[in-house]
Amino acid sequence: MTSAADSAPRLVEMKGIVKRFPGVLALDHVDFDLAPGEVHMLLGENGAGKSTLIKVLSGAYSMDEGQILVHGRPVAIHSPVDPLELGLRFIYQELSLVPQLDIARNMFLGMEPRRLGFIRSRELYDRAVQYLKKFHMDLDPRAVVGSLSVTQQKLVEIARALAKDAQVLVLDEPTDVLEDRSRQDLFAVINELKKSQNVGFIYISHRYAEVHQLGDRVTILRDGRNAGTFRVSEITLDQIIEKMIGRRMETQYPRLGPPRSEEALRITDLRKADKLKGLSFHVLKGEIVSVTGLMGAGKTELGRAICGIDPCDSGEVFVGGKRVNFSTPGRAIHNGLAYLAEDRKSLGLIQVHSIRDNYGLPSSSRLTRLGFIDHAAISREAEEFMQKLNIKAPNMDTKAGQLSGGNQQKTVVAKWLGTRSKVLVFDEPTRGIDILGKSEVYALMKDLLEQGIGILMLTSDYLEALEMGHRVLVLYRGRIVKEFRRGEASEEEILRTAIGAVGN
């Protein structure tokens, strides 16, 4: 089926985009284009490069190689101002409206019609009404944004973008916060706009079902490469999933030995508001249990609840068979639990402090006598761990902020090993780490198993969950919907379960 998309000059073309970060090739010669009047879906797993590609387009990142054309003309995007002048608008997950102002004021923020420095109200509201009608949005321009529903707020954001004569709208996970019905409303508006205004949409989503509902074409990114651009009518969901997963770059996954028979950790009926709805499972000594699922499924909440960081409503935790108090971080640590945060930079380490000081923090009580800290012991242990874990830095006085992602992660592990934990909860252990670093982290985890430690690994990387876990628990909206054993499942099955297509 040919469409206008085939022959019309492209709104946006990105050719051969390369973006490197220290140790990672985030975008590997990616091609992407957008035709007028089309909705082009951009899919890919976490870390595949979707956000990076968009950030290159929006001016947040500068590309290392490649070319960007708008309306067929090459453009240089050096800062976030440039794309705006070219008619590109970006709508992110976080809302960027001012809740205290009404719709009209938000729509024309910074560009209000003025005379002699005063805002011409009547013109402001008239224009707002005009645009809202044009976009078929049933909203009152005098309504205060803060009082609107989330869907309506999203619509206002779109209206604002379009009122500034946007020709390209980039939407990043717009429906994550929307209910089913609201999503349909949003789709209706998008469809209307693409037909009547010839606006082009780049739509990022991890709800693969939306592809066929809304998209005209779809591009799948995998490991920083474009795994294919297809007309939506010519590809099935299964094929899309296949392309997303495919064969990966060689990550070394160590072979894990069998776990011991004693329990390291047991959770019974853990509940927290509507985030965790009665979770029960166990982890043996020498075992890695992966917990995976979509963002928002409850993984981080689980980790933080077990380790006393956030309160939960009910539930029991047993370490080594004994029921323990996990009401505060201090007590959880004292009882052998350790939580390694997803956000290494702001929750895992004190960036301005040295490796040594970071190491000593959770161990300070252990190494204190009569109020006085044994600094020599801290230095000695920090040195030992730096050797053991092969943390690459000039010395232990190097500031944490100067380390690479992989070395920062190792420092975090070192610091928790210092507390003699029996259970380590890793939240996204290899996020933002390159291949080499990942291998080292996995090898480290294997060593820990041999010491009888139990590991609970929370991850959104399904392959990692499968290859590095003795068992995989899939979380969906706060419940464990399925448990897989190694060898019993494929990455694809896990993905399907995670998105709720199976076992829900």
Place this chain on the structure above:
Amino acid sequence: MRKGIQPLLGLVIIFAIFAAVSSTFRTFDTFKTILTQAVILGTLAAGPTIVLIAGGLDLSIGSIFCLVAVGAGLLLNAHWPVALVVLASMAIGAASGALNGAIIVGTGIPSFIGTLGMMKLYRGLAEILGMNKDMSKFPASFQAIGSGYLIPILIMVVSFLLVWVFLSRTKLGFNCYAIGGSNEVSRLAGVPVRRYYLIYYTLGGLFAALSALIQSARLNFTNSSWGNGMELDAIAAVIIGGTSMSGGIGGIGRTVIGVLIVTTLNAGLSHLGVSSSWQRISIGAVIIFAVWLDVFQRRRELKA
């Protein structure tokens, strides 16, 4: 250039410039004056050294200073034994600091606003208690605290040593840096952040009390108008010395330098006949420079 060296270098340069330019500055007398003034400011500044490293801020220490001075004066007038007066004064200081800490930790309001409010409160209290009271002519044993050079300097040096030991050798001190570096990372590591903040603010109050006692003893009278703006001088000294405003970095050694820079600047400008208003302008400029230097260096350090 190592970070701690710069303020020291600055001090040496400032001293050298004044010594070169003003003949009256070059005397031993000047040195004694600087030291005398440094004792009171220095003892006071030991408190904010700890509090700032922990990432907190107490703007009320000048008012606590005043409150303790008034309290001491009243108790001495009531003929309390000197030893008891000293203890009671320290208790008042500690209690005030603790109250500040409790309010900030308990309500979660930013330390700037919280201690700003307490600053007014304590001063008001001091004025009510001390207005129109003649608090002077104290017993000799009390005056001894502030007379001459030996004892006051000894008190200041001991204070600094205690703070040094506290910060570099104790768990409370170690965690002080951690909390200032990141409240949340510390909390996740099991540090009882709120309880420790209480302790740090209490210590701040204690040093304010000590400083007030020295001044009351030396001048042999107290007044309910004292300490106005002293908190800012103390905090300025700490920052000029190189302790970071955002917490997690710093030390008492740096405060020593900072205090000396401030007092040397004041003394030098006086010797040059500069009015106190211009002195204020200079100190202000130095503060801005010091904070800018701190921010600039930290940005560079993390980029490396």
